[in-house]
Amino acid sequence: MEITNTTRDGINLRGWTLRDRDGNRYRVWDNGSDTATLRDDRGRTVDTESWGRRR
Numbered sequence: 001m002e003i004t005n006t007t008r009d010g011i012n013l014r015g016w017t018l019r020d021r022d023g024n025r026y027r028v029w030d031n032g033s034d035t036a037t038l039r040d041d042r043g044r045t046v047d048t049e050s051w052g053r054r055r
């Protein structure tokens with residue numbers, strides 16, 4: 001998974017979180033299958049990425 005800023009402006013990520021389906025933050029995810037969710041500082045989902053087969 002790669003997060004890319006596609007704008008020309010810098011983005012302040014203070015308060016944002018990146019979690020997997022199990023609620024882990026900034027940890028090594030299951031390489032077989034998982035879902036990562038990026039949320040902004042207000043808790044709104046910005047993007048998700050899934051890989052592998054779901055449990």
